[in-house]
Amino acid sequence: MDGMPNILIDKNIPYALELFNKVGRTKIFDNKTLHKKLSKNTDILVVRSVTKVNERLIKNTGIRFVGSVTSGTDHVDKEWMKNNGVFFCHADGCNAISVVEYVISALLSQIDHRNFQLKEKVFGIVGYGNIGSLLRFYLNNLGITTILYDPIMSPTERKKGEIFVTMEELVHRSDIISIHSSLDSSSYHLFNEDILDAIGTNRILINTSRGSLIDNQALALLFHKGKKIKIILDVWENEPHISEYLFDRVMLGTPHIAGYSIESKMRGVFQIFEKLNKFLKKEPMSFMKDRFLPIPKFKEIYLNGSVNQEDLRSLIHLIYNANDDSFLWKKMHERDRKNSFENFRNNYPIRREWSSIEVNCNDVSSFSLLKKIGFIAKSL
Missing domain, CATH: 3.40.50.720 (NAD(P)-binding Rossmann-like Domain)
Structure with missing residues (x-):
């Protein structure tokens, strides 16, 4: 692969242009336009699980690297790529x-x-x-x-x-x-x-x-x-x-969004970016990854005493309640049963993980528990 490679990347992958423009000429695609944009000049393809990558898609292209910003791989034909000299990688464990x-x-x-x-x-x-x-x-x-x-x-x-x-x-x-x-x-x-x-x-x-x-x-x-x-x-x-x-x-x-936190997406795209750098034999690039993350709605709270199940539920749902996604999708589905699944996924709002909130605890057991399950916990 000589010079700057030509990269095609799913438009719904966050941070795509900011990262991949550093190593190649990057263009975005959606599944409706992907076939039109693929060519002999396409070197690199970066996808999500909604894109089926197989012989039919990439046989007559110049693709030598396929990266999927997902932990699953059942949407790709790994065997065909291996037998045809196409390097494949995915973001194992990112979600x-x-x-x-x-x-x-x-x-x-x-x-x-x-x-x-x-x-x-x-x-x-x-x-x-x-x-x-x-x-x-x-x-x-x-x-x-x-x-x-x-x-x-x-x-x-x-x-x-x-x-x-x-x-x-x-x-x-x-x-x-x-x-x-x-x-x-x-x-x-x-x-x-x-x-x-x-x-x-x-x-x-x-x-x-x-x-x-x-x-x-x-x-x-x-x-x-x-x-x-x-x-x-x-x-x-x-x-x-x-x-x-x-x-x-x-x-x-919900429409296949369990792994859709913004942190999960960030881990996935950074994993593929780092693997592409290695594939291209470029020097590793370091980033302050936190600067890519949006400011959470709640940054710091104080928790008094030990945590029971109701306290935990209130704390977790302060950050994310899966039932809200279920309710919103059902409302959307009532209006448009044909397209609601993909529309919800493609327009999914920013969702933070538990690590986005700092919990100040005056109880040692609460501090220890919350820290173990991913919160930023501080002992008062």
């Missing part, structure tokens, strides 16, 4: 904090705080990678019992205190199940009709990973038969063409 915060925020927005104490529940985590392990860490610090299922993790990788069980045992024992597996041929419809039917009445099932980990048609059929389970879905089969039947019946539904 872990954002997804974990979404899961906890969503749960706290739905439970009846007078009768439902998370500390009394068993929380099953399916998939123990970047997100599943971070979720367990947060939950354990909150005093919540966790059990784990991961079919691809070998026993030698497991650490002391981690309780791994079979899928059948996890479904039987868990009051809440959260899915964080990658999607491949072995995990497709991991939650099939039999597994879904085995989930107990009024248990909670959360999917923030990939839509096809749950057989959406089987889930709809069970609902039709009168199955009573509570569903939180951020991901759906056949996105953006989702099941309207499920949409009307989930406890909380």
